Amino acid sequence: MKKLGNKKSKIEMRDISMEFPGVKALSNVDFNIETGKIHALIGANGAGKSTLMKVLSGAYDGYTGKIYIDEEFCNIRSPKEAKVKGIEIVYQEVDTALIPYLTVAENIMLNSLVNKMQGKQWINWQVINASAKKVLERLGVEINVKTIVEDLTLAQKQMVLIARAISEDCKFLILDEPTAPLSNTETEELFRVVRELAQNNVGIIFISHRLPELFEICEEITIMKDGQIVTTKKIQEVTVNDIVELMLGRQYDESFVKYPVELGETLFEVKNLTDQDFLIEDINMYVRKGEVVGISGLVGAGKTELCKTIFGALPVRQGEVLLQGQLINIKSPYRAVRNGLALVPEERRKEGVLVFEPVYSNLSAASLSNFTNILSFIKKRAERCAAKKMITELGIKTPSEGQKVAYLSGGNQQKVAVGKWLLADAEVYIFDEPTKGVDVGAKQDIFELIGRLVQMGKGVIYASCEVAEILGISDRTYVMYDGKIVKELETSQTSEQEILYYSTGGQ
């Protein structure tokens, strides 16, 4: 490990553009960062901050524009080239970067174990343990270097990754939403380490959705929106409200179909619900007949966990779920479905559809009993007939009902995932990020479909981190932060700013 000097160093990203098929993820972005500073990078989902950081850390190659370090052009095209220049990144999903059954020391020294062995064949445990220990000491963190990484807490794993990053000659450290999974004390500890690093002349880029904490730790803030930089300011010059406004500040071109529906009596109620692992805590909510209830909150706020717990897909610690005033059993999704709940899950390809099965068997998967005779033989004609009807009704673009779902576009796959539940005829429909990866046309179709569901007197729970969608489709919305519902808002009387304010921990 080299001792870092006090020489200032500066990265300039100039005119960076990056395009994904159909989306301009970054357009002409200029971004600067100096060593010794803690710089916040903020933006709504899809604003391009992660993309920008992936460009800087060499994870993406297909960008245009140039990166200069101390006025010298650096062609960073791979993680290795970024590392050589002293740029390290710690991603939010710590487990993807760690090897669980190796020790802390081995994980910290992984880079040198892989790249600096040259001709050596033997591993010198003493050297590895001692160097790892030294790195941790530099961070002021106490973890036994001989512990197996699997046994660490999430916060400790993060420290191991930070330690690995600075075990090399690290000048710039990117932290991608490091605090999202941490408790308050763990966050404090992280901040202490981050400050210490900054004092040691490391430049830190700090990505976070939790706005209040930025004021605690950052000196500068850059706000991104739609693949562009909105502004860079000193943190003292802005407030949480300013940031929210700058993050949004765009006109929505999406129009929402919202049929006026008379709200009926309470259909569905959740009381004091906490799941086994405290991913969500003490949830109280209700849905009336004909009502679309939004669940807003940022990524990681617990929306998906809430949807899954209500649906019986995550184990419940305590709490009650009532449908039409009756206590219902949600021990398993099987029970939930029998009771009249339906979930369109977030991870469509992993959880929502059977990609290798044809469209018709996907559509009938949740309601196959309706298409069987007394000996449970499938009435194939009836099944295909119902599938055809659903395909026309939802406008699913497929050559036939026998097409494998894998060959449909994302939006059409989503329609299949929704259509499955329309055939099953549930009472309460839970949508978890239904428009993720869906094109505009299909988005409209899904909104229209939700409109029709509530007209039939069903209840809809609509979880999304897209505030515009919540505003467009819901009657009422609950805002989640850190696994809890922090606010209930009437949609007609709220604004994007207000929802985002509560979503980012404002009180």
Add this chain to the structure above:
Amino acid sequence: MEAKMKTSEVKVNVKQENKGSKALDFIEKWGTIITIVFLIVFFSVAMPEAFPTKTNVITILRSISIVTVIAIGITVSLTVGGFDLSVGSVATFADTMVMSMFVWYSMPVFPAIIISLLAVLSVAIINSLLIVKLKIPDMLATLSCMFIFEGVAMTYAGGGSISQGMSKLDGTPTTGTILPLFSKVGQAPYIIIIMLVVVVAVHIFLNYTKHGRYLYVVGGNMEAARLSGIPVQRYRTIAYFLSAILAGIGGILLASRIGSAQINAGAGYLMPSVAAAYIGYSFAGAGRANAIGTFFGAVLVGVLENGLVMMSVPYYSLNIVKGAVLAIALALTYFRKKD
């Protein structure tokens, strides 16, 4: 509009990709049949006297019956994305049980069979307990069960074989006989008929009933199945019960064929059964474990074995060929798998 354009572009791409590999598609779909036909033609030309005769056809069918029935069991376990390695031991266990019923306890045919099949269910119970409740990966759980019940069968038989006229573990002489009705089961045409009935029944069950569909859905995507409200664990359990029962039937057929219970008699059926099930995987473009495909897989293995034996390839070298066939079948299954 732009988005819609993209969709159609994607579709075109998929089609082109398919076009480029049409030949491979064809081989994947009909490779089993082509190979069987090729083998039959080859052996018929090589041995026109012995191979293409009626007796030999019956010999082949009879010899693959047990493999097929056991392989159908494996097929059912494959439908839920599992893998039952314990089928060989289950067959041994059923063989031992049914023989002891006759020789030790002089039982009539049907009670003997029913008791043996009930005994075999204990394997299914342990398998599903290990897999569903204790969350052990399928192959490892059934591997343990394979050992356990190999041992149970051997312990039950006192470490030896059971055959007519042999005394019991404690030395008491036995008077029980293997009834003629039971011996008939293992002869042609009955054993062939039983095999075909099993194949057709399981084919209908898997393709035309709700339960069969659910098994495939569970195997296709367990999480999606669970979130569709399918009781996933129940269907996994059902699959292991079916595979145990089928392996048990295989064991009883084996007992009838050889008229005794030998140590580890069923063990040799595991590999050809696995091969049959995997050869059948891509049959007619199914792309998943299926009963008809498994049957043809067993035919392929049977024809190959029969022909090679006739060409005086020593029996101890056959495994080389059978193993290679399995490797080819697996390559065809996995090589083109995406995602």
